[in-house]
Amino acid sequence: MKKIITILGCVILLAFSACTKQYVSPATTNQTLYADLASSDWTAYTDNNGSKSYTASININALTNNFAAIGGVIIDISYDGGKTYEQLPETYANVAYSFTYSGGNISLYAQSADGTTAVQPTLPIKVKIILVDSNS
Secondary structure, three states: OHHHHHHHHHHHHHHHHOOOOOOOOOOOOOEEEEEEEOHHHOEEEEOOOOOEEEEEEEEOOOOOHHHHHHOEEEEEEEOOOOOOOEEOOEEEOOEEEEEEEEOOEEEEEEEEOOOOOEOOOOOOEEEEEEEEOOOO
16 A cells, blocks of 8 residues: 555656746837937037036837836937947047936937036937836
């Protein structure tokens, strides 16, 4: 009787240990969008504190108010037509670039690296916008 119980126990143990748990990964809902900025797209801007910079706005329909509240935005810029990208905030050729976003709009800013003067970008810039969704 002990042999039968032992054999039955081994069979049950092998049966349960052979099961594998499968994980289903959620679908990726992140989006990547592109925009091109010419030097003429930048306009002079002075904030409430008197700091001066140049700003360029990019309208993004996929960036809803709800997404702006729970998702995230990553901005990369390229000076060579998209061959290489650098993530913002970033300083390039003594110009400090940063950005803000809200529903439907992304604003890029350019000023001197020390923050004292506005500097208008003179090169065309390719902008990669990555919208990172969240489950909150």
